[in-house]
Amino acid sequence: MKLVDLLKNIPLIEVSGNDREDILGLAYSSKQVKVGFLFAALKGGKTDGFEFIGDAVGRGARAVLSENPKPENVNVVWVRVPDAREALACLAAAFYSFPSRELKVVGITGTKGKTTVTYLLESILRKAGFEPSVIGTINYRGPDMAIEADRTTPEAPDIQRLLREFASRGATHCLIEVSSHALDLKRVWGVEFDAAVFTNLSGEHMDYHHSMEDYFAAKKKLFFLNSKKRTAVVNLDDPWGQKLLAELPMATVSFGLEPAAIVRSKVYRLNEEGITAEIDYPGGQVEITSPLMGKHNLSNILASFAVSLVLNVPVAAIQQGLASLQNVPGRMEKIENNRGFQIFIDYAHTDNALKNLLETVRGLRPGRILLVFGAGGDRDKSKRERMGEAAGRLADLIFITSDNPRSEDPMAIIAEIEKGVKKSGAKNYRKIEDRREAIEQALRAAKKGDYVLVAGKGHEPYQIAKDKVLPFHDGEVIRNILTKLEHK
Numbered sequence: 001m002k003l004v005d006l007l008k009n010i011p012l013i014e015v016s017g018n019d020r021e022d023i024l025g026l027a028y029s030s031k032q033v034k035v036g037f038l039f040a041a042l043k044g045g046k047t048d049g050f051e052f053i054g055d056a057v058g059r060g061a062r063a064v065l066s067e068n069p070k071p072e073n074v075n076v077v078w079v080r081v082p083d084a085r086e087a088l089a090c091l092a093a094a095f096y097s098f099p100s101r102e103l104k105v106v107g108i109t110g111t112k113g114k115t116t117v118t119y120l121l122e123s124i125l126r127k128a129g130f131e132p133s134v135i136g137t138i139n140y141r142g143p144d145m146a147i148e149a150d151r152t153t154p155e156a157p158d159i160q161r162l163l164r165e166f167a168s169r170g171a172t173h174c175l176i177e178v179s180s181h182a183l184d185l186k187r188v189w190g191v192e193f194d195a196a197v198f199t200n201l202s203g204e205h206m207d208y209h210h211s212m213e214d215y216f217a218a219k220k221k222l223f224f225l226n227s228k229k230r231t232a233v234v235n236l237d238d239p240w241g242q243k244l245l246a247e248l249p250m251a252t253v254s255f256g257l258e259p260a261a262i263v264r265s266k267v268y269r270l271n272e273e274g275i276t277a278e279i280d281y282p283g284g285q286v287e288i289t290s291p292l293m294g295k296h297n298l299s300n301i302l303a304s305f306a307v308s309l310v311l312n313v314p315v316a317a318i319q320q321g322l323a324s325l326q327n328v329p330g331r332m333e334k335i336e337n338n339r340g341f342q343i344f345i346d347y348a349h350t351d352n353a354l355k356n357l358l359e360t361v362r363g364l365r366p367g368r369i370l371l372v373f374g375a376g377g378d379r380d381k382s383k384r385e386r387m388g389e390a391a392g393r394l395a396d397l398i399f400i401t402s403d404n405p406r407s408e409d410p411m412a413i414i415a416e417i418e419k420g421v422k423k424s425g426a427k428n429y430r431k432i433e434d435r436r437e438a439i440e441q442a443l444r445a446a447k448k449g450d451y452v453l454v455a456g457k458g459h460e461p462y463q464i465a466k467d468k469v470l471p472f473h474d475g476e477v478i479r480n481i482l483t484k485l486e487h488k
Helices: 049-058 084-095 114-127 156-168 180-184 212-224 239-247 295-310 315-324 351-362 382-394 410-424 435-445 474-486
Strands: 014-016 025-027 037-040 063-066 077-080 104-109 132-135 139-142 145-148 173-177 195-198 231-235 251-256 263-271 274-281 284-290 342-346 369-373 397-400 429-431 451-455 462-465 468-471
Touching (some): 063 084, 104 212, 156 173, 195 295, 284 315, 351 369, 369 435, 382 397, 382 410, 397 410
Parallel strands (some): 025 037, 037 063, 132 173, 231 251, 251 263, 369 451, 397 429
Antiparallel strands (some): 014 077
């Protein structure tokens, strides 16, 4: 595609060189560059793409996109823009021929629930006869394809390439988990959304956003993008959702348990078998069932119901889709065993998520709750003590261990969590650096009627320690330990 065609409707400062060059691909890392590519020199948190222009040109870059003036010694087309990230997002959409225009696209943002809502909507859309695709935390998947996700919301060229691939394979919809980082870094600026969803907001990523107001401001951007979006779907039970509703200029469908919600539930039952609820909506009232457990999942179900109405999905298909989704990987995922107690793995890695998980299980009247958890290194440190306090209040026996320590000392992280456990007054806890050993001790300590919860990593198949990424999946580790115990 000609560079001049890619640059239509993109704010420019200047173009130095022949803007009729053919661009054969896009890259935001110099290592990705091939002959004929455009290289976007983006500023990152630790490095600046401007420093790698020589490498990109040496690999065959035909053009460079940058916010900086052209250096004298660079002999390729130089596209100078006021905002390189925004320009790359829009340029990528043009390069892949605006694939989001060929799909019904739903963007889902919020602290918790994004992944579960995508799985629920995927199930519902399939029951309605559609071909959904998903870009999210666990993987990027569409008709006859699935790619392991390296981040919740990929960079703009990767999003557009995936959307084009999905459309070419016959997908009808795409459900995108939109992270606050992606919104702050404008990765989805070239995506045209049909609906935007707000699930909830609680403290996370404070190492990046610094305040809840900044975090909310990032999430809010999804609802103000210049796109084909017609409807917002917002959680009325969440205080930040209420704040968002007051600011939105477009048509909005609210959901929740609040009487004023457009899609709401007044009567519901939560137990070990899942959720049964009566849902009131503008078309009447309907009963739904779901194998998913917990009040937080009732909220996810209401969100999915509301989005499905916006997408004109028949209510019968919504009921069938909700009933048929058995579980979401790493989200309150049950690990079967024959030892008389229950085992679940869950992605809960914030104090609110851990609190919701423990309250859900406490409501099931367990003998005891045995909790294995830690906190990630090089991430928001302020939540560690709060996580410990939530665990101390709601669990009966706690195993504080490593999560993904990254560059930090695992025992230093554990010590910060321990402060919160002590603050709660709990004394029944153990500190075990090795996560596998902590899980094994919990399984050995469990008795009939107990619940063992292994939290923090959920679906993740790895553990990051210093500069190593080690194979580690909580579910597989648990199954291996159970097999070992059964042979003794």
